[in-house]
Amino acid sequence: MIAEVTQAxxxxxxxxxxxxxxxxxxxxxxxxxxxxxxxxxxVCLYAIDEQGLVRNASTTPTDQNAAPLALRLSYVLHYSSTDHLEVQRRLDRVIQVIRSTPVLSLDSLAGAVDRLEIRLHWPSAEELNSLWVAFGRGLRLAAYCQIDVALTPP
Incomplete structure (x- = not known):
């Protein structure tokens, strides 16, 4: 299901x-x-974490279904080009899209996803350095976003 969220x-x-x-x-x-x-x-998924707000939601004693699995998916959005101004233009456009339309379509995820939200994320300089070192690449201009998704159990 994570791959489907990335594709969405x-x-x-x-x-x-x-x-x-x-x-x-x-x-x-x-x-x-x-x-x-x-x-x-x-569009690169770099972290999968349990999303704490939904994790603590309990099901009722009569509910036989398990609670949804709430995850936070973290992405780096990097435009690869030798034209640095074009990199800035493309990242600006992506940031505009995320800010203006933060709700992803659930059409391709119908029945498997309870909730889906996207928002920009601003890692600290230390987090950015650690992230790019882990990739084995030098620090690059990029945008970062997170998607909170609650996967409905089968």
Missing amino acids: LVDHLLAQTAELELTWIEAASLEAAAILTQDRLQ
Whole structure:
């Protein structure tokens, strides 16, 4: 289900930026061995955490269903290009999309997701350094976002 949420994020960004190329966004990895496609926005999942607010919600004693699994998915959004101004333009557009349309479509996730929210995330300089060192790459200009998702048990 996590891959489907990632794809929903990619699809959402593509749908909201239809004025740009149709293939300028892809789900990818930023690990050192991964080859980054030039002139593309890489949507990279870098952390999966339990989302605490929903975790503490209890089910009623008569409820036979388990509580939804609440996760926080953290993404780095990096545009790979040698044109630094174009990197800034593309990241600006992505930030505008996330701020103006923070709700992802649940069409492709119907029945499996109880709730889906996206928001920008601003890691500290120390967190950024640790993240990019872990990728084995130098610090790069990027946007960061998180999606809180409650997965409904089967």
